[in-house]
Amino acid sequence: MRHLAGRVFLMIPVLWAIYTVTFLMVVAVPGNPFQQADRQMPEAVQRALEARYDMDDNWAYYWQYLWGVLHLDFGPSFQYRDWTCTQIIADALPVSVLLGVSAVALAVAVGVPVGVVSAVRRNGLFDIAGLTLALIGVSLPTFVTGTALLLLFAVGLGWAPVAGWGTLAHLPLPAVTLALPFAAYIARLTRLGMLDVLAGDYIRTARAKGLSPARVIWRHALKNAFLPVLSFLGPALAQAMTGSFVVEKLFNVPGLGQHFVNSVLNLDRGLIMGTVLVYSTLLVVMNLAVDLLYTAVDPRVRVADA
Amino acid sequence: MPEVVAERSVLPPASPWRRSLLRFRRNRTAMAGLAFLAVLSALMLATLPWTLAGYDAQVLSLGRTPPSWSHWCGCDTLGRDLLQRCLFGGLISFAVGLGAALLSVTVGVLYGAVAALAGGRVDNAMMRFVDILYGLPYILLVILMKVAFERPMTGLIGHKPAANVVILVAAIGSVSWLTMARVIRGQVLSLREMPFVEAARAAGAGPLGILGRHLLPNLVGPIVVYATLAVPQAILQESFLSFLGIGVARPVPTWGVLAAEGVAAINTVVSFWWMLLFPCLFLGTALLALNFVGDGLRDAFDPKSS
Numbered sequence: 001m002r003h004l005a006g007r008v009f010l011m012i013p014v015l016w017a018i019y020t021v022t023f024l025m026v027v028a029v030p031g032n033p034f035q036q037a038d039r040q041m042p043e044a045v046q047r048a049l050e051a052r053y054d055m056d057d058n059w060a061y062y063w064q065y066l067w068g069v070l071h072l073d074f075g076p077s078f079q080y081r082d083w084t085c086t087q088i089i090a091d092a093l094p095v096s097v098l099l100g101v102s103a104v105a106l107a108v109a110v111g112v113p114v115g116v117v118s119a120v121r122r123n124g125l126f127d128i129a130g131l132t133l134a135l136i137g138v139s140l141p142t143f144v145t146g147t148a149l150l151l152l153f154a155v156g157l158g159w160a161p162v163a164g165w166g167t168l169a170h171l172p173l174p175a176v177t178l179a180l181p182f183a184a185y186i187a188r189l190t191r192l193g194m195l196d197v198l199a200g201d202y203i204r205t206a207r208a209k210g211l212s213p214a215r216v217i218w219r220h221a222l223k224n225a226f227l228p229v230l231s232f233l234g235p236a237l238a239q240a241m242t243g244s245f246v247v248e249k250l251f252n253v254p255g256l257g258q259h260f261v262n263s264v265l266n267l268d269r270g271l272i273m274g275t276v277l278v279y280s281t282l283l284v285v286m287n288l289a290v291d292l293l294y295t296a297v298d299p300r301v302r303v304a305d306a
Numbered sequence: 307m308p309e310v311v312a313e314r315s316v317l318p319p320a321s322p323w324r325r326s327l328l329r330f331r332r333n334r335t336a337m338a339g340l341a342f343l344a345v346l347s348a349l350m351l352a353t354l355p356w357t358l359a360g361y362d363a364q365v366l367s368l369g370r371t372p373p374s375w376s377h378w379c380g381c382d383t384l385g386r387d388l389l390q391r392c393l394f395g396g397l398i399s400f401a402v403g404l405g406a407a408l409l410s411v412t413v414g415v416l417y418g419a420v421a422a423l424a425g426g427r428v429d430n431a432m433m434r435f436v437d438i439l440y441g442l443p444y445i446l447l448v449i450l451m452k453v454a455f456e457r458p459m460t461g462l463i464g465h466k467p468a469a470n471v472v473i474l475v476a477a478i479g480s481v482s483w484l485t486m487a488r489v490i491r492g493q494v495l496s497l498r499e500m501p502f503v504e505a506a507r508a509a510g511a512g513p514l515g516i517l518g519r520h521l522l523p524n525l526v527g528p529i530v531v532y533a534t535l536a537v538p539q540a541i542l543q544e545s546f547l548s549f550l551g552i553g554v555a556r557p558v559p560t561w562g563v564l565a566a567e568g569v570a571a572i573n574t575v576v577s578f579w580w581m582l583l584f585p586c587l588f589l590g591t592a593l594l595a596l597n598f599v600g601d602g603l604r605d606a607f608d609p610k611s612s
Contacts, residue, residue: 017434018441025447029454135601139538139593141545141562144586147569151577245445246546250569261550264449272446280441 004292011284018280019066019273026272027058065273074274079266085274088259092243093278095165096255099247100240102175104233107182112222112229114183115190119198119225120217130187137184146177146250163252174251178244182236186229193225200224227298234290238283242275326527329606336602339595346592350396357394360387362557370571370578380580382567388580392588395559399541399589402475402560403596406540409479411533414486419521421487422494423513433491436484444481448543451477452552470555474547478540486532493528497521527607534600538593545589561589 041049068075074085114134118127137145153173154162160173197203198221206216243257256275263271330336350357368385371377379388421432439447452473460469497503498521506520545562547553549569554560568582 014438014441017438021438022442022446025450029450135594135597136590139542139597140586140590141542141549141565143546143549143569144565144582144590147572147582151572242443246549249550260443260445261449261552264446264453265552267453276442276446279443283441 007288007291011288014284015277015280019069019277020062022273022276023062023065026267026269029267061269065270069273069277074277075270077268077271079263079268079271085270088271089256089274089278092254092256092259095253096243096248096257097241099171099174099178099253099255100237100243102171103178104182104237104240106175106179107186107236108229108233110179111183111186112190112226115187116194116217116222116225118187118191119194122195127191131191134184134187137180142177142181142244142246143250145180146174146247149173149177150250163250165251165253170251170253174247174253177250178240178247182240186232189228189232190225193228194221197221197225223297227294230293230297231290234286235283238279238286241282242279326606330602333602333605335598336606339598339602342591342595343599346396346595347400350393350400353390353393354397357390360390361394361559362386363390370581372578373580379584380578382564382581383571388564388584391559391564392561392585395561395564395585396588396592398471398554398558399544399560399562399592400537402471402478402544402554403537403541405475406479406482406543407533407536409475410483410536410540411486411529413480414483414532415490415522415525415529417483418487418490418492419494419517419525422491422498423517429491433488436487439481440484445546447481448477448547449552451480467555467558471558474544474554478543482536482539482543486529486536489528489532490525493525494521497524531600531604531607534596534603538596538600541589541593541596561585561592565589 065075072086074089077083077085077088080088114130118130121127150162150173154160161167161169164170194217198217203216203221206220207213211220243253243255243260245257245261247253248255248257256278259271259275260279262268263275363386365381365385368377368381370383371381371385373380377387377389379392382388382391417432417436421429424432455473455476456470459473460466463469463472498516503516503520506516511519541561544553544560545565548560548562549566551566553562553566556563564585565582568578568585571578571581
């Protein structure tokens with residue numbers, strides 16, 4: 001328990017450092033949304049606007065924003081002036097979380113069994129076909145696989161709506177598209193892990209004492225072979241839950257991913273820092289959760305800690 | 307004599323390098339990938355005089371004509387020959403991939419090696435910095451770098467598309483060195499405790515001499531493997547940026563730009579399928595081949611495989 005408290009406490013300086021690095025980068029980039037080449041404002045108006053959004057004093061902004069973040073207040077958006085960044089993030093995040101969690105769950109549900117069967121039937125037809133498919137999965141950009149799925153299932157067969165968000169029918173296509181590269185990577189990780197584990201002595205022991213092959217593979221071997229997948233799941237979930245800008249753009253999903261891109265292109269300070277902080281917090285929390293799961297699954301780590 | 311020959315072929319080659327090379331040459335998919343890449347690169351280089359002149363030659367009356375004998379891959383919206391654009395764009399894609407991979411490997415190897423050799427507090431601080439950069443979404447860093455450096459770089463080089471490619475390479479390369487730095491640091495940490503490094507130190511070699519003469523040759527395996535796998539990664543990232551409209555500037559094509567234009571040309575009423583199919587064929591097969599080669603190299607250099 002003391003270990004856990006220490007880890008949670010350690011997240012604070014890490015997140016603070018990420019906040020500071022992001023702030024420094026955002027300040028270093030020249031320009032802001034109020035300086036437009038085609039619409040020159042009188043200098044007094046420009047300065048008044050910058051003062052309104054605390055752009056005239058960077059360090060005051062740094063501390064003020066930090067104070068706001070601690071209260072879950074991400075400040076006003078420079079670009080979408082009728083909205084606060086908190087509203088924008090609160091609207092978009094649940095959409096991305098739903099999409100991301102479904103995609104990762106799907107990727108695990110497909111990737112792990114494929115990886116296990118590939119490893120057991122090493123160099124067999126299934127293995128080679130599976131490996132090639134997995135490589136194709138990581139070799140094509142998502143906007144291409146997504147378009148292919150769209151053409152086939154939405155336009156051709158009419159099973160799903162072409163784009164948009166709001167009903168359950170909108171979920172499968174973007175979720176599958178988002179899941180494909182993750183599933184391919186998970187299948188490869190599982191296969192490598194299984195090949196490593198299946199050569200181990202304890203597997204021979206388990207076989208020798210008469211356990212059925214299925215039990216040896218799915219219970220004894222997979223438990224250890226799953227560990228590399230587990231450590232991949234932390235960053236994968238954080239990435240998927242904060243939205244994929246490509247998938248969101250392709251399927252017109254109102255998630256958080258688009259704000260990563262648009263906020264930077266608009267130099268919308270508040271929104272840049274808000275989205276980065278949401279992402280980093282999720283990443284740090286997910287990595288911590290994975291580490292805790294690790295200790296639960298792998299007794300060797302527990303011993304090393306003690 | 308026959309016995310001697312037989313005995314020779316049974317003995318494994320003396321140097322680990324030779325052994326890896328031999329293992330790689332026996333890997334059929336990897337060799338096929340390598341051959342494909344060689345043929346494709348030769349084709350793209352040999353046709354460069356024509357494609358350079360013709361990649362932006364617009365014949366508006368030919369706009370969106372399907373594949374024919376005079377235009378094997380059809381024409382795009384502005385009546386430009388798609389085959390020429392694919393061949394020329396492939397060179398730019400390869401340049402971006404190789405450049406970014408080279409940059410990330412150089413930075414990653416130096417950073418990781420210096421951290422490991424310095425040890426103690428310096429090592430700790432350097433690796434915490436890597437952790438923090440890991441916590442930032444990479445797309446944010448890439449776009450911020452592009453926004454910040456695009457104008458100064460254009461002024462410096464004086465040629466907008468060239469400056470654009472340079473910035474793109476720098477941005478992708480400078481966010482993807484983190485994993486390399488971690489891998490190299492781990493390797494150097496274990497290598498520097500080896501007797502031969504101690505012997506070199508005892509013989510009076512300085513830290514730079516140890517790094518260059520004794521450590522780097524032992525690191526060639528992971529470096530080569532990582533570099534090969536970093537190339538398709540960079541090409542894929544460039545294609546995502548192109549899809550979002552922030553990749554290479556028009557009219558210069560890359561496979562990513564062409565695929566993104568192809569996706570835009572697909573709609574429910576009439577689809578100009580060739581504009582999507584051919585760029586994706588080039589992109590997909592090239593990335594598949596690169597991944598095959600990378601996987602083959604990893605297997606060949608893996609000390610665990612006999």
